[in-house]
Amino acid sequence: MKHKLIRLAAAAGLVAALVTAPAALAASPATGLTPAAVDAYLDRTMESTGLPGMSVVVTHKGKVVHAGGYGRQSGGEPVTERTPMRVASVSKSFTAMAVMTLVDDGRISLDEPVAGRLPEFRMADRRAAGITVRQLLNQTSGLSDTTVDIGATRAATSLAGYVSALGTGTLAADPGTRWEYCNVNYDVAARLVEVASGRRFGDYMKQRVFGPLGMTGSAVGDRVVRPSEGFNSVYGAWVARPEMPGFRDGGGGGVVTNAADMGRWLISQTGGGRQLVTPGSLRTMHTPSAVRDYGMGWGEESVGGARMLVHSGNLFTYTAVEAIAPDTGYGFAVMTNGAALYDDTYDVLTGLVAMSRGGTPDVPGGGRQGFELVLGLIALAAAGLGVLGVLRSRRWASRRAGSPAWRIGLRLAPSLLPVALLAVYPLLISFLMNGRTVTWEQLTYFAAPMTITFAVAAVAGVVTAATRLARLRSVGSAR
Known part of the structure; x- marks a missing residue:
């Protein structure tokens, strides 16, 4: 998950010699994860990375340690902890949560075939009839960008139309046998939420996920909560641009939220505050499948040597990453209104994790x-x-x-x-x-x-x- 767009340029052989060592904070004892220390670290980070805008939240068990915004929006307004941010594939953990609320209600079974619920889910591959809900969320369904008509799905205007557009596609592997990251899994899951609940996906998210947690500044799509234009980096200069058009009402990447709301989300994910599902269902979401170290909208990774549950997100003008530490109860979210070949959000996360464990963080920048x-x-x-x-x-x-x-x-x-x-x-x-x-x-x-x-x-x-x-x-x- 963390190996995002930076790896692209390096693999192309254009910048293989350019691995910039981050500058360290001035030598001093680790300050710990206090609000003042986090704020000072993020101020330094904004200066060193040159990011246009960034919002960050850190939680510990049932409390918000720090939530804040830095830099500017495209219109010149300051970024705050309430500034709407597109979080792209971070949305997958929210979609998984929506599905699990229906599982807890007895309206969906994780091991039932998806095709039995969605009459429009018919593909040119008989194996698709056996894809289960669990396999969608674990990204082990066999669905792949290489075997479906991605262009047709991007032209969809509804989740029903999106799923219908998969009709000519095939699978890249037998369901349950191979992991492959594919947004289609979570957009089909979002359609399943609609059918099982009888409500539009965005409405269900508001009523059963965002609403109960008090995430009043969050929504699916950008019609209710509209972010400002994001930025692209062009030879070091940030250029404001509208997000690339496409279908963004799905479960793979449609959530718009803010740092304050993400604090409530992370607290819930670490077992504190309001709980949306049973403890067993939350453990299921966080548990990797037998095929890959990816659960349901969360991937298991080592961040600075610490075992974390992480998910990143990249749109074309926004980037984000969220992480939780099961052993310490810390949660982190880093969101920026810029997208470039090098994604700094993971580096910022790594520094915050180091601080949470009593270490001295490196200040990212230069990449x-x-x-x-x-x-x-x-x-x-x-x-x-x-x-x-x-x-x-x-x-x-x-x-x-x-x-x-x-x-x-x-x-x-x-x-x-x-x-x-x-x-x-x-x-x-x-x-x-x-x-x-x-x-x-x-x-x-x-x-x-x-x-x-x-x-x-x-x-x-x-x-x-x-x-x-x-x-x-x-x-x-x-x-």
Whole structure:
């Protein structure tokens, strides 16, 4: 879960040499997780990361240790603990909770086939009839971005339409045999909530999850609680942009919330405050499946050496991460209104976890700036080489006049390599993200610096090759 967009750029080989060591706080005894210490750490973090805005909450057992906002919104307003934030896939833990309330009510069974409840859930694969509710929540259903029409689901206007759009899809594995992260699992689960409860998913979440916990600033979708525009980082500069359009009323990533509300949620998840389900159901949500260390909207990870239950979320202009420590009762949520190739939220979380265990945190920062500096230098170098190639094209052509066509083609190939890479760019990134579908439009958001760099290199290559061929033709005619 934590290996998000930063790994993408590194795997592409563009910034492999850039791993920036975080700057440490001034040497002093660990201050502990007091409100003042958390606030001081987050102030330093905002300065070092250059994030546009961030909201954070830390809880311990039944109490909020600290909830606060830092930085600005796109309109210039300050971020506070009440500022609405899109939390993307952090929504999955909320969706799992909605399902479990219905399980506790006896209206859903975790091991019943989903198709028996959803008449529109019919796929071009007989195995889909055996997918259970538990397998959806554990992400072991066999559903995969590589085998369903993701474009059709994004065009849906309702959860019923979303599920119907899966009709031409198949499964990547037998249900229950393999774990694969796929948003479709939780959007189908959200439709199951609608059918079992007789209410719209957003309404059910408000009445049975948000409402009882007092999460008055939270909703599914952005019509009731509307966040401001988020930001993308473009060569180090934050640019305000509207979130990419798409279906956001589902269970995979539709929740909008704030730090104050997330405090109530984390307290409940660690067994304090108002409880929405039985202790046994809460344990079920937190328990990994037999296939992978992922439960129901929570993944088991080591954060700074501590065993945690974690889930991160990435949209195209917002990022978030939540975590709970079963052994200490601490809970954490970090949300930002920016998205880039390097995601700082996990680093901020790691520092907070270190403080909760009496350690001295490292102050994150430099990763995003470093990645994008390298990409910017590559773009400048590509543009410079393109100019140089044009200026030297006459000399290049005169040396190769009369050469066989195949030899000329070999000489031009290096200039055209960036064009070939640009042509397969979305496919390459999809492969690096374990087969998850990535489109050209998406690559103009969080990956904008990398996309621009690829494009500059490709244009430089095309111009260089075209100029050389034109000069070669001119030299040939003169002879």
